Amino acid sequence: MDDNELDKLFGEVSEAASKPAKETSGDSEKESSKKEDPDSASSAEELRENGFIVKNYEDDAGSDEDEVENDDSEDDKTSDDEETEDESDLESEDIEESEEESEESEEAEDGEESEDEEEESEASEKPAPKKPAKKKAEKRLLLESFTLSKRSITIIALLLVIIGFAALIYFLPAFRVRNVHVEGNISLTDQQILRELKLEYNDHLMGGVSGNILDVIRLDYGKTEERIKRENPYIEDIRVSVKLPSTVDVTVRERRKVCYIRTPDGYAALDKDGIVLELSSFDANKRVRPVISGLTVKGAELGKPVKLGNTNDYKKAIIVLGAILAADNASVGDTYSMFENTSELRILPSGYMFLTVYSPAGKLVQVKLNSLEKISDNMAWLLYAFNSEALDKTKTKGFLDMTGDDPTLREY
Known part of the structure; x- marks a missing residue:
């Protein structure tokens, strides 16, 4: 056999060897390839007879293909199993991760709470830094000293003003x-x-x-x-x-003294309201005018109203004395004062009153009174009678009755 045939054979063998690698689709394709290449089989036998070793690449290719398919199926199975395992693992991992996340969140919350508590405890236990505290204290002291100094300045200024004003008031002659x-x-x-x-x-x-x-x-x-x-x-x-x-x-x-009243110890001078102005003992040399008698005196204290059994009798006597004063004040050009010459006003239980008056000539005249309706007119007429000396010229010993319509002299 020459070299050309060998090359041809090797080329055919190489082509046959290359075909199984390309044909991996199935057994039908393998059979079709064997039928289509009869020359390749005969050439192979001739090679074996001449001492060459010829391998059946198709069988090897077929076995290889079977092995590939088996491997593929096994790979598919393993891949499917692995996928199922991976899915189950993933699910379990997801569950574990969710559980771990929940645990981690709870631990984080607990950790945050514990951290907050620890921080609070540490903040309470740890003393504040010395330097900032000192600075704050110094600032506070400065502010307090400033406010105190301002307040003290204000107080000092006020005190100085008060002292100056007091000095002026004290030393000025005004x-x-x-x-x-x-x-x-x-x-x-x-x-x-x-x-x-x-x-x-x-x-x-x-x-x-x-x-x-x-x-x-x-x-x-x-x-x-x-x-x-x-x-x-x-x-x-x-x-x-x-x-x-x-x-x-x-x-x-x-207060004007209008009368006296008799007390167990002497006399009490009263004003128109019955206020006790004086308390005196009996004195024969002292002239006491006018005296209101016939009153029941229960007590007399200086500067206070007199205590009487019947205050209406005292009011009646004050009205009479007031009418006498009014008559004196209404008199013009006369020097005689009927009030000052009234010695006594006696009030009887029957309601009648006897007025004892000294005339300008010093004659003692008694006047009988009853009604207070015309008391002002009666006192004005009586003052006129004293000033005209009409009562001094009469020789009748008796009293002047003014209880009726017209004044009348009556003998005792």
Whole structure:
């Protein structure tokens, strides 16, 4: 056999060997390839006879294909099993991951709570840093010292103003008593009122300012006023106030003594309201006019209303005495005062009243009274009779009856 045949044979063998690699589709394709290549089989036999070893590439290819298919099927099975296993593993892993995530979230929450608690405990246990605390304390001290200094400056300024004002008030002559002006007094003299005030020349004007807030605002001597009214029953009201410069103004409203009443110990002087102005013992040398007798006196205390058994009788007597005073005040140009010459007004249980009066000539005249309707007219007529000396010229010893329409002289 020459080289050409060998090349041909090797080429055919190589082609036959290359065909099984390409034909992997199935057994039908293998059989068709064998039928189509009879020359290749004969050539193979010739090679074997000549001592060459010829392998059947088709069988090997078929076996290889079977093995590939088996391997593929096994691979498919294993891949399917692996996929199922992977899916189950994935599912189990997902479950485990979800459980782990829930556990991790719970642990994270617990951890956060524990961390918060630990942080709070650490914050409470750990002392604050020294340097920032010192800085804050220093700032606070500076602020407090600033506020305190500002407050103290304000207080010091106010104190200085008060001290300066007080010094002016104390040392200026305008705040010293140089003059006292008194008005409204009738029976009391200016000197008596000054003694009641207890003021001396060059006393400080503000020394007596006292009382309630209104008194202090008005610069009134409130406590002095109350003391004077309490100690002197003749003073019904008094107001003492400062008037710059160097003047004290005093305004007085007096109680006027209108009568006396007999008491177990002597006499009590009363005003029109029955306030006891004086208490005195019997004195033959002292003239006591007018005296209201016939009253039941239960008690008399200085500066307070007298205690009587029947206050209506006292009111009737005061009306009569008031009519006498009105007549005196209405008289013009006459020096005679019927009130001052009235000695006694006696009130009888029957309701009648006897008035005892001294005439201008000193004659004692008694007047009988009853009704108070015309008391003012009757007292005016009586004063006219005294001033005209009509009653002094009569020689009848008796009394003047004024209980009827016309006054009548009656003998005893």
